[in-house]
Amino acid sequence: DTAVSQTPKYLVTQMGNDKSIKCEQNLGHDTMYWYKQDSKKFLKIMFSYNNKELIINETVPNRFSPKSPDKAHLNLHINSLELGDSAVYFCASSSGLGNTIYFGEGSWLTVV
């Protein structure tokens, strides 16, 4: 039973489109995250939610809008996709500071 699951795993779409990536965790964690891994494999946090409340927004363009309908879910919606949005997006969750952050398998987004 996957702890952090995200869908879709692969997504190819055209510039200008809007797309969503869904994430669910079954670990009972209060905190969820979105990380972006760029083409050079550099990982950087985008957002974090704690108990459905946005707590971290790392200067991400407002075309990216996270939504957390409940503690177990954190979705990422991206409007007007650009070529530079091509990356791997990882969802993750944890029970807080100092605790292990569990990552999903990633969603490979390619914008053409």
Added chain:
Amino acid sequence: AQSVTQLGSHVSVSEGALVLLRCNYSSSVPPYLFWYVQYPNQGLQLLLKYTTGATLVKGINGFEAEFKKSETSFHLTKPSAHMSDAAEYFCAVSVDAGGTSYGKLTFGQGTILTVHP
């Protein structure tokens, strides 16, 4: 703000040889330190972490790391490399930023480990 530097973007070893992946961090407050491994086209898996207590921590797959505060380092080692260890390894740090960090990780640039037969 905290940061992580991994020395060497590529490390190549022979099977059976010692693996040493270097990680240095910068933080004005006590850090929590992590090593993650990423296999091709997969997510990140935790190898080990240091929070408090014993500075030598053991992880999965025979890996261990030692927190050295004086050197601001958290190097990852394994006595004998296996072919299955070939992957990319990420060092990461999180800190208690007065209740505002919520455990977010700051990652290093990653080190690709290649293991030769």
